[in-house]
Amino acid sequence: MFSQAEENYIKTIWHLQQLQQKVSTNSLAERMQTKPASVTDMLKKLEAKKLLHYEKYYGCSLTTDGKKIALSIIRRHRLWEFFLSEKLGFAWDEVHAIAEQLEHIQSAELTVRLDAYLGHPRFDPHGDPIPDASGELQPREQFLLAEWPAGKPAIICAVQNHDASFLELLGQKSLDIDTHLIVQKRYAFDQSADLLLASGQVVQISAAISNNIYVKAD
């Protein structure tokens, strides 16, 4: 139906649109590791296919059709990421590059069966929600500790870094999966923070730690 290049553009535009709703040629070029001139060419083509609105010198935004296609690509991407992590034991940071290729496999039946085989997972290994078959996207439940608002109770649900040394460091700080905590103060410039644990203990953590721990609402 669509070429891999087209799918990659659609997907990237969708992601950029999450951050800012008008997507510029330059930001797209940077994300896609390509030149602005190439982006302009593709935007014209995708506009002709009615997947996005495009106004010269202004920017672009996905149409309803374009969003639907973006979500189906993202669904496949995240299902494969789940597969690679859960079934094949790939590490958190290795799955993306491979899923980037797998997401382009053309077979509706494959997606249906993969989803069922994996037990209809709702979140990928990064905590990002997996759109359902109809393209519905539920809100993220898992966040980097570094992004969690101060004062809001949270529970640790995953770590990104599985090195023995990192896990040992967490142990020393009394941090582990299922630990309840409240972020007490946050220095925006370096993301370090004080954490109030359920035990009443207060621990000081660095940016290196808060960028490797995932939390969700308590």
Place this chain on the structure above:
Amino acid sequence: MFSQAEENYIKTIWHLQQLQQKVSTNSLAERMQTKPASVTDMLKKLEAKKLLHYEKYYGCSLTTDGKKIALSIIRRHRLWEFFLSEKLGFAWDEVHAIAEQLEHIQSAELTVRLDAYLGHPRFDPHGDPIPDASGELQPREQFLLAEWPAGKPAIICAVQNHDASFLELLGQKSLDIDTHLIVQKRYAFDQSADLLLASGQVVQISAAISNNIYVKAD
């Protein structure tokens, strides 16, 4: 490393070379659903990459390097076929088209982990051997009954057609998985045959049956 188009040529040449060791431009074009002129172009390119020997108007044959690459593609193809059939429950005849796409995913680690996850399978769902990591290809163990030599003892190890009506027909003929038999006579033109069963019973079967039953050496 190599484009999908290049990989497809290499793989197809390998398959044709199993049947006849010089591979002609026309036979390749037919298999690849393309035109002879396109094949000539690609043969020149692959020769430049030292993946095959090519002599104008004569034909081509894979080099050692070419064969190595062919076997790694075939390995990936058959591993994915096994996955689709065994884990996702796809039918025998649905797996090929999807594996045709999956075989091009670039990740050595993926192949290693997939192989381990599947339990290092030695044969794909069609009974074709899966080359091992070093490219070693063991002989096929499973053959269509229609291709089995007369007089050689065999044991039924799989059926291709899983329709209830077909299985019922087999039951009437006292044929089932693990049935020991000897093909007694074979009419080359229609592949029908007499089978001598271990029970001493002799059954007459049609081409429709012998083309849907897999046997291996007893």
Place this chain on the structure above:
DNA sequence: TTATAATTTTAGTTTCGCCTAAAAATATGT
């Protein structure tokens, strides 16, 4: 406001993998 900077588009090429049409080489039949 006006010069300068940044962004974006246009125009013209390139590479890849395919095509058609025509020419060249090889194979076949009498």
Place this chain on the structure above:
DNA sequence: ACATATTTTTAGGCGAAACTAAAATTATAA
């Protein structure tokens, strides 16, 4: 052996998706 048929290659072109260089537009700052 020779005319005819088949196979294969050459030559020239096309569309997709990238590129560079230059022109056009929009943004910024004195």
